[in-house]
Amino acid sequence: MTEAILEARHLRKEFGGLVAVADVSIVITRGTTHSIIGPNGAGKTTLFNLLNGKYHPTRGQVILNGEDITNTPVYRRVHKGMGRSFQITNIFPNLTVLENVRLAAQALGKSNYRFLRRADSFKTYIQRAEEALDIVGLAPMAYSPANVLPHGGKRKLELAIILAGDPEILLLDEPTAGMASEQVPELIETIGAIRRKGGKTIVMVEHNMNVVMNISDRITVMHQGEVLSEGRPDQISNDKTVQSVYLGELYDLPGRQQ
Amino acid sequence: MTPPRNSLMQTLRENWLPAAVMLFLILFPFIVGALTDSSPMGVARGDRMVMRGESVRWQSVLIEVFILGILAMSYNLIFGFTGVISFGHALFFGLGGYILGMFLEYTGMDTGLAMVLGVVVGVAAAGIVGLIVGFVSLRLRGVYFTIFTLAVAEMCYIFFSRWQVTNAEDGFTIGSLPAWLDPTQSRLNFYYIALALFAFTYLFIRRLVNSPTGAVFKAIRENEDRAQAVGFNTLNYKLISIALAGMLAASAGMLQVILNKKVGPEVLGVSYTVDPLLMTIIGGIGTFNGPILGSAGLHLLDVFFRDATITIGETSIQIANLWGLLLGSGFILVVIIFPLGIIGTWQRWRLKARGRIAKAARPDPSMNPKTEP
Numbered sequence: 001m002t003e004a005i006l007e008a009r010h011l012r013k014e015f016g017g018l019v020a021v022a023d024v025s026i027v028i029t030r031g032t033t034h035s036i037i038g039p040n041g042a043g044k045t046t047l048f049n050l051l052n053g054k055y056h057p058t059r060g061q062v063i064l065n066g067e068d069i070t071n072t073p074v075y076r077r078v079h080k081g082m083g084r085s086f087q088i089t090n091i092f093p094n095l096t097v098l099e100n101v102r103l104a105a106q107a108l109g110k111s112n113y114r115f116l117r118r119a120d121s122f123k124t125y126i127q128r129a130e131e132a133l134d135i136v137g138l139a140p141m142a143y144s145p146a147n148v149l150p151h152g153g154k155r156k157l158e159l160a161i162i163l164a165g166d167p168e169i170l171l172l173d174e175p176t177a178g179m180a181s182e183q184v185p186e187l188i189e190t191i192g193a194i195r196r197k198g199g200k201t202i203v204m205v206e207h208n209m210n211v212v213m214n215i216s217d218r219i220t221v222m223h224q225g226e227v228l229s230e231g232r233p234d235q236i237s238n239d240k241t242v243q244s245v246y247l248g249e250l251y252d253l254p255g256r257q258q
Numbered sequence: 259m260t261p262p263r264n265s266l267m268q269t270l271r272e273n274w275l276p277a278a279v280m281l282f283l284i285l286f287p288f289i290v291g292a293l294t295d296s297s298p299m300g301v302a303r304g305d306r307m308v309m310r311g312e313s314v315r316w317q318s319v320l321i322e323v324f325i326l327g328i329l330a331m332s333y334n335l336i337f338g339f340t341g342v343i344s345f346g347h348a349l350f351f352g353l354g355g356y357i358l359g360m361f362l363e364y365t366g367m368d369t370g371l372a373m374v375l376g377v378v379v380g381v382a383a384a385g386i387v388g389l390i391v392g393f394v395s396l397r398l399r400g401v402y403f404t405i406f407t408l409a410v411a412e413m414c415y416i417f418f419s420r421w422q423v424t425n426a427e428d429g430f431t432i433g434s435l436p437a438w439l440d441p442t443q444s445r446l447n448f449y450y451i452a453l454a455l456f457a458f459t460y461l462f463i464r465r466l467v468n469s470p471t472g473a474v475f476k477a478i479r480e481n482e483d484r485a486q487a488v489g490f491n492t493l494n495y496k497l498i499s500i501a502l503a504g505m506l507a508a509s510a511g512m513l514q515v516i517l518n519k520k521v522g523p524e525v526l527g528v529s530y531t532v533d534p535l536l537m538t539i540i541g542g543i544g545t546f547n548g549p550i551l552g553s554a555g556l557h558l559l560d561v562f563f564r565d566a567t568i569t570i571g572e573t574s575i576q577i578a579n580l581w582g583l584l585l586g587s588g589f590i591l592v593v594i595i596f597p598l599g600i601i602g603t604w605q606r607w608r609l610k611a612r613g614r615i616a617k618a619a620r621p622d623p624s625m626n627p628k629t630e631p
Contacts, residue, residue, distance in 0.1 A: 052487070078489030090487070092480035103477050106470055107489035113498075115471035122470065165489060 005030040011060035020046040022225035033202040035212045038222035044205040052084045053077045083167030085158040087174040093147035101129035104164040132163040152183040169201040176208045290316045317449040323554050324456040325513045330549035332506035333534035338544035340499040341479025346407030352526030354380045354508025359521035369434045381505045388504030392497045419523035429522025540592050542599030
């Protein structure tokens, strides 16, 4: 349980004069669920963009399974087993729900450049997509256009898109963002189902403390582009510094349940 | 997604409209011939045929529709299905025309051989130019890419309007065509060749867009970032789309120079970018039939009204002088009434109507009490 799957070494990202991530080192252990929390502007999403390759770091390295992937583009990291969901819902709006997921399955197959056969004659991709939709509970909506899904449905579709790629490690950027609170337990259940499916590592940025404390094995707290603290959920919730900079602020946020 | 096709009859039933249109186009020269009492082959004078008569005239009109249709369909592949807006499509059209023309007139080869080589080299060159332009410029996003393609096409236009070898602005005429292809010797042969290429382009694009590769094109159009995050090297797919569209546009340009028997810098002009763009938008972006409807509609209107005059009292107005104005106003109207193009908006309406019907037809359990115990 102590083998590192993903590692960030002294990552730094500057946008012009703004330092979004100052110096972050994190080790993600295989098979764990690791949450990254921190106040707005702490650099969590930037860190995610560095981990998945959307941004290139100003300094530092990203290591996946012992391999330096700092210069590997986004699409190739997917082929190395890294899937990512987005904070702002990021789907293919005018394609069907099934097609959204089927594309993700196809991306990892070997028939992407076959242009004289019909896409729907490749049954394995459709099967994979249907399985993923089953897991997140969207199977009944498979043939609707993705943009007619309610917000919660789109968040689930995000999950199904990653699942169809069958990644070893899932980067989930605020999976509950903008969700009505009564939908959150269902989503926790879905993420739980993914964890139980075995072997999956989940890295998650999340603001909802219920979710974080419920399903995390480890928590990293970020503040102003740096790691403030790291530990098990019980350690973090008892950490005095964390309480002052982060949990303290969070208690004032509206809509939080406790 | 449609269920698997298992029989020719089923394929025909699902595609009755394109099949009917194809049949009509095959018979068209003879239909016009019968209606106007003219021969589709032209008029015999001594031992050769002269290209006169209504049937032959209308064959030319339709050949122009086919050329514009191929050009618009190829443009729609990039613009409508891959979501990349290029303003340099005339580059491919003109390049195809120039390369074929130069093979026929400047190499001194046997015309048959020059024809084959010209087509092969012209199409290949268009594909390669597409790859190069795309590779250099596709890193630019959105409007910067569009401006870049416009600049490249205009550079090419200026080059060929100054280049002495091809007679600069005057261009050159094509005199050495194989007899079977020469539109001044047999318009009907050329009509069927153009029709075959038109049908091929339609079928090819349909097949391509419904394939796994085409699925990625549409994914890029919908959300390129997401397509990358799902694991596609989107640059490769955009390059494939541009290269294939460029090759199809080059073949349209070849038909154009054969029809006119002349090559000049006008084939590189910006109108061969703007026309397919307008035709695609009016007909329906990202639909298979839209560009065809757009090109046929615009070109036929142009032909009908080109020589028309309206006489109101003392003043008579030549429509030709107003053509640009009419086209512009018509375009604005179409875009307002049919925001997705004629075919696209019609499909949307039909989907909506179906949704409503499906809802209304859903049985209400309370209205259906059980009569049997």
